[in-house]
Amino acid sequence: MKISGIIYDLDDTLISRDEAFYSGFTKKFYEKFVDKNEFDFDTFFQIMKSADKITKWSPEKENLFNELRKNINLVEDNKFYVDFFWESIVNSVKPDLEANKHLEGLNKINFPWGVLTNGYKYQHEKMIRSGVGKLAPFYIVSGDFGCHKPCKEVFIEASKKIDLSCEEILFVGDTAETDIMGAKSVGMKTAWVKMGRRYPLEDKPDFEIDHVKELGSILNLF
Ligand SMILES: [Mg+2]
Numbered sequence: 441m442k443i444s445g446i447i448y449d450l451d452d453t454l455i456s457r458d459e460a461f462y463s464g465f466t467k468k469f470y471e472k473f474v475d476k477n478e479f480d481f482d483t484f485f486q487i488m489k490s491a492d493k494i495t496k497w498s499p500e501k502e503n504l505f506n507e508l509r510k511n512i513n514l515v516e517d518n519k520f521y522v523d524f525f526w527e528s529i530v531n532s533v534k535p536d537l538e539a540n541k542h543l544e545g546l547n548k549i550n551f552p553w554g555v556l557t558n559g560y561k562y563q564h565e566k567m568i569r570s571g572v573g574k575l576a577p578f579y580i581v582s583g584d585f586g587c588h589k590p591c592k593e594v595f596i597e598a599s600k601k602i603d604l605s606c607e608e609i610l611f612v613g614d615t616a617e618t619d620i621m622g623a624k625s626v627g628m629k630t631a632w633v634k635m636g637r638r639y640p641l642e643d644k645p646d647f648e649i650d651h652v653k654e655l656g657s658i659l660n661l662f
Pocket of ligand 1: 449451453613615
């Protein structure tokens with residue numbers, strides 16, 4: 441298998457989205473908007489966790505709040521909470537130093553790479569805060585392009601930016617349904633970030649990894 445370039449997902453691949461979600465957003469949301477007499481934090485945390493599980497793959501965040509409303513009385517409209525969501529997530533993004541070291545390694549050997557992330561304007565801010573933005577040769581935010589992973593067109597666009605055929609590209613991501621299925625549909629090789637899970641679909645990725653730093657040795661790059 442010849443791999444001449446890598447395209448990475450951003451959230452939970454190059455940065456910890458879950459950490460920003462739980463320690464940033466969930467805590468602040470509880471403090472500000474949840475009736476403490478009705479829900480203690482642990483109960484609320486479990487409600488949030490199951491709502492997130494159902495909706496996390498969608499870039500449309502009002503789904504999360506529609507899910508929460510099944511259990512919790514929320515007085516504001518979805519737009520208000522969606523804005524709060526993005527503000528608190530973005531403010532909680534921190535660099536993953538080991539991931540950034542891996543990316544610096546690629547730059548040192550001039551190995552082509554880039555980022556393809558689902559979402560809208562807040563992804564740009566995450567790129568900056570994580571430090572990935574200043575390392576990345578290029579990145580694509582799906583909302584700017586006009587379709588989200590797993591749509592084929594956005595993967596084709598990424599292959600044009602990296603200037604390689606899809607067969608020579610490894611796509612790395614944590615979401616089977618969007619990252620891995622989408623990349624496979626255009627003929628890219630795939631690496632799935634496990635995060636302690638079992639791969640949920642029939643058609644398996646080429647590699648399963650715990651962290652992107654493993655790719656240096658898997659691909660014999662450094
Ligand atoms: Mg992700």
